[in-house]
Amino acid sequence: MTSDPYSPTAVARGFLTRARWHLEQAAPALAALASEVAWESPAARLFRERVDTQRREACVLIDECDSASAWLEAHELRPVDPAPAEEEGR
Amino acid sequence: MVDIGQGFLIQVDPESLRAAAGRADRVSDDLAAAAFQAYGADAEAWQAQARGLGHRISALHSEVHGLAGSLRYGADVYEAAEAGWILDTQGRGSAEGAAALADLDRLAAQYAGSGADPIADGRLLRAEREGHALDDVLENLAAIPDLRWVISALFPSTAASGVAGALPPPGLLAAGAYTALVARGRGVVARGAKLGADPNPQEIAVEGERPRASAKGAPTGLAGAARRIPGGPDDLARVETYTFDDGHQEHAVYVQGTREMLQDGDWNVIPGPEEGHDTADMESNADIYLGEVESEAYRGVVQALEEAGVDPGEPVHAFGHSQGAMIIERIASEGDLQVDTAVSYATPQQALLDDTLHVNLAYTDDPVAALTGAGVPGPAGAAGSVVITDTFDPGPDPLAPMEPHLLENYLALAAEADASADPRLEGVRDVFAHLAEADSMRTSTWNASRVPRGDG
Numbered sequence: 001m002t003s004d005p006y007s008p009t010a011v012a013r014g015f016l017t018r019a020r021w022h023l024e025q026a027a028p029a030l031a032a033l034a035s036e037v038a039w040e041s042p043a044a045r046l047f048r049e050r051v052d053t054q055r056r057e058a059c060v061l062i063d064e065c066d067s068a069s070a071w072l073e074a075h076e077l078r079p080v081d082p083a084p085a086e087e088e089g090r
Numbered sequence: 091m092v093d094i095g096q097g098f099l100i101q102v103d104p105e106s107l108r109a110a111a112g113r114a115d116r117v118s119d120d121l122a123a124a125a126f127q128a129y130g131a132d133a134e135a136w137q138a139q140a141r142g143l144g145h146r147i148s149a150l151h152s153e154v155h156g157l158a159g160s161l162r163y164g165a166d167v168y169e170a171a172e173a174g175w176i177l178d179t180q181g182r183g184s185a186e187g188a189a190a191l192a193d194l195d196r197l198a199a200q201y202a203g204s205g206a207d208p209i210a211d212g213r214l215l216r217a218e219r220e221g222h223a224l225d226d227v228l229e230n231l232a233a234i235p236d237l238r239w240v241i242s243a244l245f246p247s248t249a250a251s252g253v254a255g256a257l258p259p260p261g262l263l264a265a266g267a268y269t270a271l272v273a274r275g276r277g278v279v280a281r282g283a284k285l286g287a288d289p290n291p292q293e294i295a296v297e298g299e300r301p302r303a304s305a306k307g308a309p310t311g312l313a314g315a316a317r318r319i320p321g322g323p324d325d326l327a328r329v330e331t332y333t334f335d336d337g338h339q340e341h342a343v344y345v346q347g348t349r350e351m352l353q354d355g356d357w358n359v360i361p362g363p364e365e366g367h368d369t370a371d372m373e374s375n376a377d378i379y380l381g382e383v384e385s386e387a388y389r390g391v392v393q394a395l396e397e398a399g400v401d402p403g404e405p406v407h408a409f410g411h412s413q414g415a416m417i418i419e420r421i422a423s424e425g426d427l428q429v430d431t432a433v434s435y436a437t438p439q440q441a442l443l444d445d446t447l448h449v450n451l452a453y454t455d456d457p458v459a460a461l462t463g464a465g466v467p468g469p470a471g472a473a474g475s476v477v478i479t480d481t482f483d484p485g486p487d488p489l490a491p492m493e494p495h496l497l498e499n500y501l502a503l504a505a506e507a508d509a510s511a512d513p514r515l516e517g518v519r520d521v522f523a524h525l526a527e528a529d530s531m532r533t534s535t536w537n538a539s540r541v542p543r544g545d546g
Binding site for chain 2: 009011013016026037044050068
């Protein structure tokens with residue numbers, strides 16, 4: 001069995017790779033935004049907390065792209081068969 | 091916790107907010123692209139764990155997009171609020187008023203039909219800030235101990251006992267009188283406003299030492315500068331002259347606050363012959379704050395600067411506490427000297443300046459600092475001008491009301507600001523760094539006393 005670059009899973013992995021790339025741009029940019037906005041005021045502190053929450057969410061999403069890609073890769077090397085997939089889902 | 095803003099309305103300058111919004115936009119664009127790709131994965135990998143990722147990235151994109159919008163709207167609300175303040179305080183006929191009106195018209199046109207109204211929100215913001223400007227001080231004044239029982243105890247069987255019961259609690263009385271005083275609107279000095287001549291002037295004697303070389307160097311921050319404000323009975327002002335390698339000179343002046351509260355028994359606030367020897371008294375306070383005239387202490391500091399060799403064209407960096415702060419605010423406002431920097435600790439008056447880097451430190455529960463009222467809505471000086479505030483919270487001490495005002499307590503606020511990474515303090519940090527580059531420094535201290543009438 002070989003990997004089919006046109007299989008739905010391979011195409012999906014390509015999408016995920018590109019999604020991950022954009023998230024990788026976003027996460028440090030959010031960190032930079034939070035640190036650049038180093039204003040001392042209650043509103044600015046709330047702003048930084050909010051941006052930091054968004055940065056952490058971006059990092060979580062990067063991890064999820066990775067795990068989804070890994071899952072897809074693991075399933076690329078065998079023919080797509082709904083039955084085993086259902087079994088595995090149980 | 092220390093709070094740094096440009097004024098009582100504008101926390102962060104609108105352009106910085108818009109710049110931050112621009113950065114958030116770029117993040118938002120990346121997230122939109124990431125969501126698009128993740129939706130693609132969703133569509134292809136029908137049985138994969140990728141399902142739902144597109145939706146979640148899209149939700150994050152919406153949040154960041156909303157953040158950018160909030161920053162821009164906040165900038166517009168600040169500008170609308172400041173424009174409203176300018177219109178109310180300077181009128182439509184002034185150049186500033188006309189510009190403010192144009193700003194409001196532009197915002198009204200920009201948001202027409204959008205459902206959002208930064209002008210109305212600016213009005214609400216301003217009402218909220220002005221309405222609560224004195225809250226901390228009034229809470230502080232409420233701590234004044236109720237001693238009416240002393241009158242009843244001393245005169246148990248006289249009418250005075252009944253009078254004591256009928257008097258309002260001292261804290262309430264003080265709060266009412268204080269609010270009425272601030273409502274007179276003397277806390278903000280209009281741009282270009284000048285002090286008049288004292289109708290009851292008294293000759294003053296300004297004495298100082300010959301400037302001497304000092305190896306002390308420049309202060310390293312706001313706390314270091316505050317420590318140089320004199321505190322003795324014979325040193326109203328300290329003047330430092332910095333000489334740079336190109337030969338040019340700059341000066342720092344440090345002016346202390348009120349030293350003498352009771353020298354005539356009436357705080358010298360009752361109009362009449364100014365017999366007090368010490369010029370740094372309540373009479374001098376009242377002359378500037380209420381009378382808008384040059385007090386003896388003000389004249390003393392101006393004369394001290396002249397005698398210390400300050401040339402009108404040479405940069406002056408001025409620091410003062412309380413009355414001393416009010417004096418440097420007014421010297422900067424008068425424009426006779428080139429005051430490049432004015433740093434006020436607990437000033438009762440805040441002047442609107444143009445070319446001066448203007449830094450105000452104030453505890454929100456300091457009854458003297460709160461005499462500015464709400465203060466100025468935006469920067470009260472050149473770029474880098476800021477207002478640094480905190481609440482001191484003196485607690486239930488019977489002498490509590492004036493505790494926040496003490497210079498020693500302002501050292502803590504100044505140290506907090508020095509320790510802050512806030513980029514808006516770069517302007518004042520640069521001043522200290524610049525003075526530290528001087529080749530040499532000379533220092534002298536000066537005092538100003540009233541010459542008793544008949545001796546002059």
